[in-house]
Amino acid sequence: MTWPAIPKDVIDWIRHIGSAVNNDVTGRMVNQPNVRETSLDDAFINQIAEFSAPRRLESGAIVMLETHNVGGLRHWDRWEIADIAFLVHVSIAGTPLCQKIGLLQSKRLYPKNHDVEEDDLVRFSMGLSGLVQPATGSTIGKFNRKFEFTESCKFEAITKSDEQLERILSFNTEFGESAYYLLYHPDEMPSESQHPRTEYSTVDDPAVGARVVHAEVVSDCAKPPTAADLRDKADVQYWRLETWMADFLLTCRVGRQYSSDDTSIINRMIYRRSGPISAAVRINVDLPEESRDQK
Template identity: 30%
Template sequence: MPLNFSDIPEVVIDYVRERFAVANAKVTRTLEAQPSMYEETLDHLLVMELTASPRVFFAAEQIGLSIESHWLGSRWMYGRWEIADIAFFITLRQRGRLEARKLALLQTKRLYSKEIDVAELEDADYRIGIGRLADRIDPQVPLSQPRWFSFDADSVYGAMRAGHEQVQRIDAYMGERDLPVYYGLYNPPVLPFRAAYPQAPDAVPHPNEIGCRVIPAPTVHAALDALPFGQHPSFQDLTLAAPLDGADERSRQGWRIETFIADEVLRCRQGSLFDQQRDPNLQALLYGRSAPIAAAISITIDFGSGSAE
C-alpha cells in the first residue's frame, strides 16, 4: 500500500513540532536581545537551529527522521530573491524509496522596533564583506549608554509595503506555478514589549507567546491592499479578524511556525503535495537559474519494515 502523509505517527509529528518550537524560541530570543538584527541573520538562525537537530530513530514505529538544510547563496551572487526566503520540503520514504513529497514556501519579514532602526542588508554589504565589521572608523552609537526600545501593535514590518513590486511578483508566481506562498513573520516574544539595549547579562527572557508566525500570502496581500500605497503594515494590520485555528485564539496573529509545519503541512492541510517523480513546477523551483528561494530545509521521514503496510 503506498505511503501517504496520514501514515505519519503522532510521535513523529510531536518531535517535528518540538524541534521547530526550539528554533522559534532561538530566533525570537535573538530579536528580543538584538532589536536591529538583520532579517537574513534571523533566517540563518532558524535554519541552523533546525539543522542542528540530530537524526532520530523511533524504534517502536520503525521510522527514521532527519532534518537537513542548504543555503543557496546571497542576493548579489544569484540575483534578488523575490518569492521566498526559505523552502520547507517534507519527503516520505519507505526503506529509502521515495513515496511522497510536500513543499511550503516562506517569505520572511521582521517587525521593527520603534526606537532602533534596522539597516537592511544591500548588495554592497555582501561585496564589502568583512570590512563592514572590522573597518568602522566613523563614530558609533555608544554601547556604554543603554537605551530603551519597544514593540507594540503599531510597530511595522519595515521591509514590506502596500503596492510593492514583490507583492505582485509573489501573486504572479503563485498563479503561474500553482504553488502557495506563506509569510513567516518574526516578532518579539510578547506585545507590548520594552527592554534596554544593550541588555544586562543576567536578563531573563520573556516567554515566547508570539514569536515567529505564519500567514498565507493571499491573506497578507489582502491586508496590504487595504492600506495606502507605500505604507508599511503594522502588527495590528496583519492581525486577522478570525483565528486560523479555531482552537487557538492567538492564531489571529498566524500559526506558530511549529504548528504550521507539524499540524498544517505534515497533516496535509497546507503546502503543496507532489505525487509525481518529476513535477515540472517542483523542477523549476529546484533547478531554474532564477530559482526564487534562498535556503531550503528538508525533513525526511523514512518508514522501515512493517511501517504503514
C-alpha cells in the same frame, strides 16, 4: 497520491524542532531588536541543522532533516519567492512514496524607532574589510538605544508597491498554494529593551514569536501592515511556526504535493543556484514496513 498517515511521535518530534527554532529566533529579536532579517533566517537554518542526525522513534519511523543555505544577499535587488523552502519526503522501508513542498517568505517586525540593521550591498561587497577600521562616532552612537514593540508596530518591508507579494500570489495561483509568510516578532508585546544590555534573555514558548500566515492575509491588509492587522486578519490561521511545520505541513493540510509532472517548476525554484529561494530544509520520514497497510 494520498498522503499517508504520519505517526504521532513524528509529528511531535517535528513540533519540538519547530519550537526550538521559534525560541532561538525570537530570542535573537529580544536580545538584538534591530537584527537583520537575513540573520534571523540564517539562525533558523542553523538551529534546524542541530537536529539533522537521523532519529528513530518509538513508532519505528526514522526522521532525518537536511539543510542547505545559499544566503539571501545573492538576491540583492532581485525578487524571490521565498527565503526558506520546506520539502517533505515520505518513504516506507526505504521506498519513496510521496513528497510535498511548503515555502516561507520571512519578514520581521520593526520597532517604534524604525531602527533595524538593513542589508547593505556596499558593506556586503567590502566583506571583512568593513570591520577592520575603527568604529566611527556614528557607530559608537548606536551603543545607546531604546527599542519598543507594540501591536501597532509595522512590517515595514511589506509596502504598497510590493512586487514580491504580487509574484508570490501569482506563484500560488500557478502552482497551487504553497508559499506563506513567516513573521518574526519579539516574545511578547508590548515590550521594551535598552542598549547597552545588562543581561541576555532566554526565550521559552513565546507568547507571540514566529508566526506563519497565508499570503492572501498579507495582501488583504493595509501596507505596511501592523502586527495587529495581520493577527486579526489571519484569525485562527495565525499559526505558530512549530504548528505550521508539524500539524499542517507534515500532515498535508498546507503546502502542495508534487510529482514528476512538476519537474519544470521545481527545477526552476530549487535546483538552480540562481533560483528564487535562499535556503531549503528537507524533512525525510521513513515509515516502517507495516505502514503499507495504513496508507
